[in-house]
Amino acid sequence: MNQPLRTRRRHITQVLAWLLTVLLVSMGVRAEEFRPDFIDRGLPSTPSRRLVPITAPSASRSLLGQGQQALMHQGFDDRAEVELIAIYQLVAQGHLREALHRSGLLVKRYPNFALAHLLRGDLLQAEAGRLRRFADAPSAPGSAAQQAESARLAALVNEARQRLRAFAQAPAPGLVPSNFVALAPGVKHAILVDTSRSRLYLFRRDADGSLSLEANDYITQGKLGTDKQRAGDMKTPLGIYFITREVGRRWLNATYGAGAMPLNYPNAWDRLLGRTGGGIWLHGVPPTSYARPPLDSDGCVVLSNPDITALMTRIEPGATPVVITSHVQWLSPAQLAAQRARVRKLLAQAPAEPGSPAATRRPELAAATVLYYQGAHELLVVQYGGQQGAEPMTYRDYWAKQDGQWRLFHAGVLS
Amino acid sequence: MPHVHHFQTKPLLRKLTYLLAVLGLATGFACSVAPAAAMADSLAEVQQLVAAGKLGQALTQVDALIATNAKDPQYKFLRGVILTEQRKTTDAIQAFTQLTEQYPELPEPYNNLAVLYAQQGQYDKARAALDMAIRTNPSYATAFENLGDVYAKLASQSYQKALQLDGSKNGTTQTKLALIRQLFSKGSEPQAAARSTAMAAGAVPHEEAKPAPGTSVKAPEEVRPAPVPKPTVVAAVSTATIKPALEAASKPIEKPAATEAKPEAVAADASPAQVDAAVHAWAHAWASKNLSAYFDSYAPNFQTPGNESRKVWMAQRKARIGDKAKITVDVKHLQVKIHGDKATAHFRQIYTSGALNFDSPKTLEFQRVHGRWLIVQEIVA
Numbered sequence: 001m002n003q004p005l006r007t008r009r010r011h012i013t014q015v016l017a018w019l020l021t022v023l024l025v026s027m028g029v030r031a032e033e034f035r036p037d038f039i040d041r042g043l044p045s046t047p048s049r050r051l052v053p054i055t056a057p058s059a060s061r062s063l064l065g066q067g068q069q070a071l072m073h074q075g076f077d078d079r080a081e082v083e084l085i086a087i088y089q090l091v092a093q094g095h096l097r098e099a100l101h102r103s104g105l106l107v108k109r110y111p112n113f114a115l116a117h118l119l120r121g122d123l124l125q126a127e128a129g130r131l132r133r134f135a136d137a138p139s140a141p142g143s144a145a146q147q148a149e150s151a152r153l154a155a156l157v158n159e160a161r162q163r164l165r166a167f168a169q170a171p172a173p174g175l176v177p178s179n180f181v182a183l184a185p186g187v188k189h190a191i192l193v194d195t196s197r198s199r200l201y202l203f204r205r206d207a208d209g210s211l212s213l214e215a216n217d218y219i220t221q222g223k224l225g226t227d228k229q230r231a232g233d234m235k236t237p238l239g240i241y242f243i244t245r246e247v248g249r250r251w252l253n254a255t256y257g258a259g260a261m262p263l264n265y266p267n268a269w270d271r272l273l274g275r276t277g278g279g280i281w282l283h284g285v286p287p288t289s290y291a292r293p294p295l296d297s298d299g300c301v302v303l304s305n306p307d308i309t310a311l312m313t314r315i316e317p318g319a320t321p322v323v324i325t326s327h328v329q330w331l332s333p334a335q336l337a338a339q340r341a342r343v344r345k346l347l348a349q350a351p352a353e354p355g356s357p358a359a360t361r362r363p364e365l366a367a368a369t370v371l372y373y374q375g376a377h378e379l380l381v382v383q384y385g386g387q388q389g390a391e392p393m394t395y396r397d398y399w400a401k402q403d404g405q406w407r408l409f410h411a412g413v414l415s
Numbered sequence: 416m417p418h419v420h421h422f423q424t425k426p427l428l429r430k431l432t433y434l435l436a437v438l439g440l441a442t443g444f445a446c447s448v449a450p451a452a453a454m455a456d457s458l459a460e461v462q463q464l465v466a467a468g469k470l471g472q473a474l475t476q477v478d479a480l481i482a483t484n485a486k487d488p489q490y491k492f493l494r495g496v497i498l499t500e501q502r503k504t505t506d507a508i509q510a511f512t513q514l515t516e517q518y519p520e521l522p523e524p525y526n527n528l529a530v531l532y533a534q535q536g537q538y539d540k541a542r543a544a545l546d547m548a549i550r551t552n553p554s555y556a557t558a559f560e561n562l563g564d565v566y567a568k569l570a571s572q573s574y575q576k577a578l579q580l581d582g583s584k585n586g587t588t589q590t591k592l593a594l595i596r597q598l599f600s601k602g603s604e605p606q607a608a609a610r611s612t613a614m615a616a617g618a619v620p621h622e623e624a625k626p627a628p629g630t631s632v633k634a635p636e637e638v639r640p641a642p643v644p645k646p647t648v649v650a651a652v653s654t655a656t657i658k659p660a661l662e663a664a665s666k667p668i669e670k671p672a673a674t675e676a677k678p679e680a681v682a683a684d685a686s687p688a689q690v691d692a693a694v695h696a697w698a699h700a701w702a703s704k705n706l707s708a709y710f711d712s713y714a715p716n717f718q719t720p721g722n723e724s725r726k727v728w729m730a731q732r733k734a735r736i737g738d739k740a741k742i743t744v745d746v747k748h749l750q751v752k753i754h755g756d757k758a759t760a761h762f763r764q765i766y767t768s769g770a771l772n773f774d775s776p777k778t779l780e781f782q783r784v785h786g787r788w789l790i791v792q793e794i795v796a
Contacts, residue, residue, distance in 0.1 A: 107573070107576075114576065114577045114578075114579075115577070117573045117574070117576040117577035118573070118574065118577035120570075120573040121570045121571070121572075121573030121574040121577060122570070123570075124566045124567070124569045124570035124573055125566070125567065125570040127566040127570075128562075128563045128564070128565075128566030128567040128570060129563055130563070130566075130567055130570075136570075136574075137574035137577065137578060138571070138574065149578050152578050153577075153578060156577060156578075
């Protein structure tokens with residue numbers, strides 16, 4: 001008597017597993033050139049020239065078979081996310097019952113994690129034998145509230161896609177971004193935000209100058225994507241920034257969650273291009289949610305509260321650089337060393353702007369932080385210490401490549 | 416709502432036969448021993464009473480039957496069904512729980528327990544009970560169907576949570592209500608009362624040939640919603656047991672009107688019972704979406720919650736109440752204090768609409784106007 005029911009349920013299991021597999025495979029196939037459609041609007045076309053032509057050896061591999069421990073070692077330190085992914089893995093393997101059970105534990109532990117509820121909804125639907133598609137929340141055409149719901153659902157599906165992609169195509173262990181050409185010995189950490197992947201990577205500088213990945217976090221960016229130009233354009237800036245200070249929970253409106261770290265947007269380069277706006281922060285989420293959709297802020301980079309808290313214990317205001325880019329080049333340590341040598345050479349050879357303060361001083365490159373960004377223009381920021389009389393000083397120079405020639409266009413002094 | 420399972424519904428007739436044989440009782444089909452036949456008759460009698468809506472009477476009779484046949488689970492089961500119909504959910508849960516303890520091999524009590532839990536919105540408990548029902552009888556189709564319903568309900572709850580939790584937006588309650596209406600307006604969740612009433616009607620013996628009962632189990636959408644029995648009605652039935660059967664039967668429908676008409680006659684001395692009746696009449700009008708009776712429970716000088724005009728307030732209430740497929744309003748732990756022409760009623764208001772379940776303390780301030788107790792203020796604590 002129950003046979004048809006059981007059969008139907010099993011059939012649905014296969015359908016769900018199939019759907020997820022399709023989702024994952026479609027991501028894997030387009031791993032290299034993938035730019036999510038929602039990122040594309042408003043972005044200028046990809047630049048053609050690069051400082052170092054390197055194909056990003058991002059590791060594309062199946063979700064299956066990656067143990068939780070292995071994930072933790074790749075910087076995935078957000079327990080809620082790791083568990084979420086583990087449940088998706090179970091689904092992909094066809095272990096629906098186990099997945100259902102674990103999803104119950106997950107939503108119990110993180111009751112504000114909307115995506116976990118969505119996943120659980122699907123699993124329960126599957127158990128009821130009524131699942132029709134991925135993220136099967138009901139929808140009916142009509143009211144404004146209805147439209148808001150379908151927009152919310154689409155945002156959650158985007159979040160699921162971005163999180164899954166981050167795991168399926170995590171940078172292979174040991175790779176480092178081309179942006180961190182060199183970090184001065186005093187700079188212990190550097191942050192990279194990859195807006196195309198909705199991820200933030202925290203790198204630690206070891207004593208020998210090598211970099212290791214410490215955190216790999218999901219982030220939210222501006223509602224209208226990236227490349228901020230004007231105040232109120234709802235976009236996240238792209239470029240090289242520094243964390244200026246830390247703001248603890250008690251000073252913040254609940255909207256910003258467990259903490260905030262303002263960035264120095266607009267920097268010298270932004271101001272040169274006439275970009276406006278400000279108040280671009282890295283911050284947390286209100287207590288009512290665990291995460292926000294991929295495109296949801298007014299331009300800030302938003303992390304979950306556990307993630308922002310962990311970040312704030314590690315970074316050093318004023319020293320920790322934050323490079324925000326929509327295209328990361330992942331390099332092996334040897335490739336990065338080669339890049340470092342090239343940059344040093346060009347900095348030594350490049351003519352300083354006549355009359356600029358930098359004409360009279362040259363960085364000690366061995367003890368300098370050198371950051372590289374490649375967008376519509378190639379940029380370098382060099383930060384180094386020095387002396388002015390008895391006073392120790394920090395200098396920050398901005399270089400840009402124009403007409404094939406690197407030029408110093410701004411030399412700043414930090415007290 | 417999941418299917419309430421009655422012994423007599425068609426697909427499970429075999430089940431009943433089996434049960435009786437095991438317990439050494441004669442069935443209606445093979446009755447040779449007179450006392451057994453008499454028992455079967457009295458069982459049928461009770462079922463007829465249930466079908467006719469004479470629940471109080473049915474309960475009295477079934478209690479008598481249980482007293483003389485302590486070992487027969489079907490009377491206790493029927494008792495549970497009657498309590499369910501009477502909306503004495505706690506008692507019904509107790510009755511079925513006892514049955515599962517005494518007869519753990521029977522899947523039906525587990526199933527009905529699940530239905531009751533589901534009515535209360537306790538879907539995890541409902542799921543556990545249905546798992547037990549299926550464990551005791553792996554080919555129990557009703558339990559499987561119900562389990563599917565429960566999972567779907569849990570799924571919709573999860574989806575709601577997924578769509579609601581958005582710290583950046585306010586007004587989530589609006590979204591929530593709209594979502595629920597849309598979730599359950601497809602007719603997949605007919606009124607439990609409607610279905611169980613229809614099935615009770617189908618449970619009348621000697622009417623098995625009628626096609627209606629069978630189809631009502633399979634296609635609950637076709638069942639016409641019956642008037643929802645209310646707490647006041649239940650009280651009326653149980654106090655009216657001494658009265659002749661016919662009168663008791665006609666009572667449930669007329670009772671609310673009677674309570675509304677009554678206060679004028681006894682206007683002279685204020686008694687808590689009048690306020691009590693006014694509270695229940697108000698709850699009934701709300702639950703049955705009888706807007707004119709609902710607004711009639713409020714005094715002309717009613718202080719609207721947001722100090723809006725009465726017209727605006729009425730329009731809001733009308734929209735809020737009108738768009739719900741089904742509302743139930745239960746009043747619990749009612750306490751009434753009277754000071755002359757004013758009265759205060761404190762109670763727990765259990766409001767359900769779809770999967771929405773609000774259990775909140777409520778205070779109604781009453782004023783007596785021309786012998787009628789009318790609401791002047793409504794406070795949600």
